[in-house]
Amino acid sequence: MFVFDNRGETGFNTIVDLRGGDRIWTTVQLADPDGDGRIQLGADKELDLFGLSELLVNNGTKTIDTLRYAGSISVDGTTYYCYGLVGGDGADASASQATKLVGGDYLFG
Numbered sequence: 001m002f003v004f005d006n007r008g009e010t011g012f013n014t015i016v017d018l019r020g021g022d023r024i025w026t027t028v029q030l031a032d033p034d035g036d037g038r039i040q041l042g043a044d045k046e047l048d049l050f051g052l053s054e055l056l057v058n059n060g061t062k063t064i065d066t067l068r069y070a071g072s073i074s075v076d077g078t079t080y081y082c083y084g085l086v087g088g089d090g091a092d093a094s095a096s097q098a099t100k101l102v103g104g105d106y107l108f109g
Helices: none
Strands: 002-004 012-015 024-026 038-040 046-050 053-057 066-075 078-085 098-100 106-108
Parallel strands (some): 002 024, 012 053
Antiparallel strands (some): 024 078, 098 106
C-alpha cells in the first residue's frame, strides 16, 4: 500500500515493486479523460500527482504505464482514491480496508 497526499507537492517518488494486490491511494482523484477507469501515465512513464510532483511505478522489472481505478473510501472527511495494476487481483476499495490505528492514523490494506 502506498498513500500520497497529492493536495500538495511531494517531490519525485518511485515505487520499485508494485504487484497485483498492491494499491496506490491518493487524496485527489487522478485524471481519467475518457472515463474508462484506466489511468495512463505520461509519455515519460511517470504519474503526475500535483504541481511538479511525479511518481515512477515499476513492478520489479518493468515500468508501469497504466493504472486501474479501483474506487474510493472516505475516512474522517478525507476521500482516498484507490488505484492498482490493470489485470491485478481485482480487489476494490472498501470501508473494510481502512483500519483505525492509535492516534487517529489509518492503515489501508
